[in-house]
Amino acid sequence: MAFVVTESCIACKYTDCVSVCPMECFYEGPNFLVINPDECIDCSICVGECPVNAIVEASAIPLDQVHFVELNQTLSQDPRWTRITSTKTPLTEHEKWREVKSKLHLLQK
Template identity: 60%
Template sequence: MAYVITESCIKCKYTDCVDVCPVDCFREGPNFLVIEPDECIDCTLCVAECPVNAIYPEDEVPEDQQHFIALNAELSQNPAWKPITAKKAAPADADEWKDVKEKFHLLDRNGA
């Protein structure tokens, strides 16, 4: 079972989670992160590090966020979404977006 990044990450893209991943399974897009499900080892380390509570075990993803399971798998295979292995500064407006709900329409699927 892999972990899944959900809607709360959109436009926040804090990378605290990336820093603790022992297998480098995170991929970075312009305004969102995803987890490569075949590389995730279910270590749970990333969950506690996410300041917006966007990461869930696949079998606990909220009902209204289920489409993010397939989305993480899809975008992690996009060659434009490169591995990210170290924490970096969040976007300048990340704090403004962290409590905003229903951000799916803002997801940028292009390369980082």
């Protein structure tokens, strides 16, 4: 079962996870990252790298975040979302949004 980027990533977009991914299966949008589940090899290396604990195994995802399984699949296939393979600076206001839990309304597709 692949790993999934969840709501905690929205408006922060830390990319620490990207630099350790051996399969380069992360894709980025304007203010969020996703994992392509067809490319993820379930190694879990990225999980510990996320400073906001946004990466979860799909089979263990909390019920209130289960919609992110499909969202990762869909957005990773969207041609506007591009593969990201190296670390970048987080979004400008990442500290403001780091502890906020309910951010789905902020997601920019």
